[in-house]
Amino acid sequence: MEPRPFDPLTRTRTEVTEPYGYFTDLDSGHVLHGGEIRPAYALGAPTPLEVWRRNLEIVTAILTAAGVDFFAVPGFSLTRPVLGAAAADRQRVCTALAMLCESTGGRLSVPEPAFRESELGLSKPEWARRADMGDVPLVRASWLWTDPGRDLLFGPDYGCDVEFWTETGDGHLLAPRHNRISPVVRQSGARVSAPGRLFTALAGGAHADLPHLPTRTEFARPGPDHVGFPVDVVYTWVDGADHAWRRRRADADHSPYHAESDNDARYVDREELRFSLRSLHLNAPWVRHVYLITDRQRPHWLEEGPGLTVVDHRDLFDDPDALPTFNSHAIETQLHRIEGLSEHFLYFNDDMFVGRPVGPQMFFEPNGLARFFPAQTFIDMDPVSRADSPPNAAFKNDRALIDRAFGRTVSRMMKHVPYPLQRSVLAEMEKEFDEEMERTAQSAFRDVTDVSAVTLQHYYAYLSGRAVSGQAQDAYVELGMPDVAERLELLLERRDRETFCINDAGLPPELVEERSALMQRFLEAYFPVASPWEKGLAL
Structure with a gap:
């Protein structure tokens, strides 16, 4: 893939607690994020899928420049791309990413491995059987992305993971954690190209296509959990x-x-329809x-x-x-x-x-x-x-x-x-x-x-x-509820509901204007990025 330019962009400063949240107390400068002062890079109309692609392009570009052979891995996260590399290249990968993050305000971290041994009935990988847990099994490179209005922040939960796969001695590479297809691949397997939609369930729509990604044969076809119909x-x-x-x-x-x-x-x-369409464009x-x-x-x-x-x-x-x-x-x-x-x-x-x-x-x-x-x-x-x-x-x-x-x-x-x-x-x-x-x-x-x-x-x-x-993590709010302001504030602060509904049931006539304005402010704060179907913004 051709990486997009990674230029210094508009920056802002605030206290942020959620990886995908909203800004308050705006000021000029940088973002105070997790105790670190870091730059936030503004995109014209950021979406989770766009940030997924940006972070992936940045990391693949630096690994290519460092001469590291890597492959896309079908991870469990919707928002984090995952790449695999041989454990023998761990030092080169970490050095290249550390230098890049230092010069661009990114963050290189070691997330907790998510090898779900008890659920899958699989043996622990080699590094997990050692008393000192061995060398780091994976690293995560992340940058802070925001919109021009500095209302949304996409942080570490959208970072790109690089896993270090170890040799098993029988011609295979073993993953440091499980994925949606297989924890092992053939060490001498050919590098192939596969559609980007196989590596995040966010992709697949008419406006969500991703470029092909380098991967291994084992990951080049969809697994049984892939929704392939429109x-x-x-x-x-x-x-x-x-x-x-x-x-x-x-x-x-x-x-x-x-x-x-x-x-x-x-x-x-x-x-409400304007913002419902925005939510669809942003999150589905x-x-x-x-x-x-x-x-x-x-x-x-x-x-x-x-x-x-x-x-x-x-x-x-x-x-x-x-x-x-x-x-x-x-x-x-x-x-x-x-x-x-x-x-x-x-x-x-x-x-x-x-x-x-x-x-x-x-x-x-x-x-x-x-x-x-x-x-x-x-x-x-x-x-x-x-x-x-x-x-x-x-x-x-x-x-x-x-x-x-x-x-x-x-x-x-x-x-x-x-x-x-x-x-x-x-x-x-x-x-x-x-x-x-x-x-x-x-x-x-x-x-x-x-x-x-x-x-x-x-x-x-x-x-x-x-x-x-x-099962759905949902919320239902009625504008007529006495505590509707607190309920909307909590939705905005947490942003943890997969879906929510704001109904006008029980709304007395004398509160219509006040509650309608409250709902409008909430929706503008929650969904500040316009959809392609608003005038002046058509595709």
Whole structure:
């Protein structure tokens, strides 16, 4: 690979505790990081994948200049590239990297090896069997990267590891820790080139391609944990302040059965979509394409271009007589009709965000099974009635269909986490439950007879062997919560949630302006890097 220039860039000074955090108390100078004064190098629009690539390019360039033979290793980390080198080259590697870090403000450290012996049932490598632990098994070279506004900091958790592989005496090299494929390679094995996407699950999307990397034959093909199929994202969005849309809604014949069926708050746009797209671009660059479903609207800031397509309701609904619709349940019955949509896709509400780098394996098994994320919220077993809120009524109707199809009873709602769906399952459900799906599609406003195609798909796929239960480090925040400011501050400080949702449930009218401004400040601080789909920034 051709390394990019490593030039001195804008620097700032602050106290930083997280490797991927945000700056406060800005001043000119350097960054005080872990007790060290170090330069922070600014990138125009940094992302975890871009920093992964930058650090890798820097280290591979210096090893090449030092005449060290190295190979890419499929490590466990999403954000840290890993290279392997023969233990005989340890001194050359350490000397070259130490000189580079000293001259550029980088840091060379020795991370704790992560050889998971108890989990894998493997023997300890040779260095770990010695009383003094032998020579260092690996080193990590890292630099501090930031954005021009000095809001994000990418630190040691994005550094490049260089492992020192030892000779076994039988023609193999042994790793100092395990990786996703094999702890041993043939010592005389040929050096080959392999796609960069094999070495981090962050890569794979249309805008996330990496160059080929030198590696060994053992690592040149994907392992069983690699997701090789495309994953798209679908959003539904509405701007309730649009006058033309409001006229269509006023002209629609409706008499809401429940206060939540046609509540104005459901249609308020606080530009959450802008920041949700930023979170997707930043932390899930493996997404192939984004589809935004709207009703003759589009956000004023949106730049439709490569990787994003706006889909109008008129191009989505099979029956034009069902339009206009103001019912999310109705729209969700039609998602599988999106032209060009991949079999596996994620359905986002615009108040859902990806909080830190995640791989597609969080949402889909490599063999194609979808994951779903049951909440601890249980719905009562009483028959559906007009006293039920629209979400609860839809769940009860879903439960009746699941009982009819599989003889099983379900009672748990889903977490507010992006929903992994399969296009073929939705199409199959449309035939299996044709009357219920069609009736929902025809409901212009949420009705007591609706089904929720999303919740129904999760349980239908699970009970037909096409989905499994998953785990997510998530957060759910309501703007109406008394402690919402503290909850958002904690999210911003820790940045440890894989996904989070900020819902306007329970927000009293007198607090709308204050809480909306609070949410806007939070989102701007958390996601300061614009996505490619904002005007003036198209790819």
